Amino acid sequence: MKAYWWKILAILLLAYTIIAGLLIDVPRLPILNETIRGLFFHVTMWFAMLIMLVVAVIYGVRHLRTGSLADDDMAVEFTNGAILFGVIGITTGMVWAKFTWGDFWTNDPKLNASAIGLLMYFAYLVLRNSLTDVYQRAKISAVYSIFAFAVFIPLIFILPRLTDSLHPGNGGNPGFNAYDMDSSLRTVFYPAIIGWTLLGTWISTVRVRLRRLERNLEDKLINQ
Numbered sequence: 581m582k583a584y585w586w587k588i589l590a591i592l593l594l595a596y597t598i599i600a601g602l603l604i605d606v607p608r609l610p611i612l613n614e615t616i617r618g619l620f621f622h623v624t625m626w627f628a629m630l631i632m633l634v635v636a637v638i639y640g641v642r643h644l645r646t647g648s649l650a651d652d653d654m655a656v657e658f659t660n661g662a663i664l665f666g667v668i669g670i671t672t673g674m675v676w677a678k679f680t681w682g683d684f685w686t687n688d689p690k691l692n693a694s695a696i697g698l699l700m701y702f703a704y705l706v707l708r709n710s711l712t713d714v715y716q717r718a719k720i721s722a723v724y725s726i727f728a729f730a731v732f733i734p735l736i737f738i739l740p741r742l743t744d745s746l747h748p749g750n751g752g753n754p755g756f757n758a759y760d761m762d763s764s765l766r767t768v769f770y771p772a773i774i775g776w777t778l779l780g781t782w783i784s785t786v787r788v789r790l791r792r793l794e795r796n797l798e799d800k801l802i803n804q
Contacts, residue, residue, distance in 0.1 A: 586778055586781075587778070587782055589774075589775075589778060590775055590778035590779050590781075590782055593771045593772070593774055593775030593778065594772075594775040594776070594779060596768075596771060596775075597620055597621075597624075597768060597771060597772040597775050597776075600767070600768045601617055601620035601621065601768050601772065602617065604764055604767075604768060605764060606764065606765065607765070615676055615679045615680055616765075618672060618673070618675070618676035619765060619769060620768050620769060620772045621672050621772070622669055622672040622673045622676055623669075623769075624769065624772040624773045624775075624776050625665045625666075625668055625669035625672065625776050626665070626666070626669045627773045627776070627777070628665050628773060628776035628777040628779075628780050629662045629663075629665040629666045629669060629780075630662075631777050631780075632658045632659075632661050632662035632665065632777070632780050632781070632784065633658070633659065633662045633729055633732070634729075635654070635658045635781075636654075636655045636656075636658040636659040636662060636725055636729075637655075637725060637726055637729045639651045639652070639654040639655035639658065640652075640655040640721075640722035640723075640725045640726055641722070641726065643655060643718055643719070643722045644719065644722050644723070647715070647719075649714065649715075649718060649795070650792070652717075652718035652721070652722065653788045653791050653792060654784075654788055655718075655721070655722060655725060656708065656721065656791075657784040657785075657787040657788045657791065658780075658781075658784045659701065659704060659725060660705075660784070660787065661780045661781075661783050661784040661787075662701070662780070663698070663701050663702070663705070664780075664783070665776065665780055666694075666697075666698050666701070667698065670694055670695070670698065673691070673694075677691075689739065689740040689743045690736070690740040693735045693736050693739055693740055694736055696735060697731075697732045697735050697736055700728045700731065700732065701728060701732075704721060704724055704725060704728060707720065707721060707724055708721045
């Protein structure tokens with residue numbers, strides 16, 4: 581039971597996020613109206629994605645120090661999980677944008693920067709698949725991951741703040757916490773971040789175990 585408590589917590593938090601996120605009273609703001617509920621899904625998934633990218637970078641650095649493929653397994657699968665959450669996050673953001681800005685995608689610095697950031701990580705996957713030697717692949721992808729993260733953070737958090745942007749918290753626009761992040765929203769927002777992060781960790785660790793099983797089977801076949 582001790583090994584599964586966080587998985588049970590993930591299920592409970594996400595069940596709460598979905599039910600409460602759709603049913604609780606939210607601030608009745610002009611234009612936003614009910615679409616503000618996207619805060620519980622779009623924004624929190626991006627938070628989870630960033631946490632998973634930090635974990636991936638940590639394991640990437642560990643691999644460069646130790647050369648262990650186990651560290652590379654963690655780095656690549658947490659990156660894969662982060663990419664999944666990033667794609668879902670940007671998709672839910674597009675739905676939100678359709679109702680608040682009138683279009684699924686606008687020529688907005690924050691949106692464009694987010695798309696470029698995801699493309700950088702898609703390139704990470706392409707790079708890994710283009711290399712055949714496992715140790716070379718692990719080392720090069722670890723270095724790429726570190727530099728990609730170093731570019732990704734200013735790309736989505738700093739540069740959009742320096743230009744005009746429709747996105748809250750950028751281009752002079754106040755963020756949600758500055759004017760309408762009331763206590764009712766916080767009761768769902770923070771548990772949602774934890775819930776999505778735990779789900780991402782769950783998915784990533786399952787894929788790590790599958791990756792290691794596949795490598796062990798390949799090693800056995802080679803040694804036969």
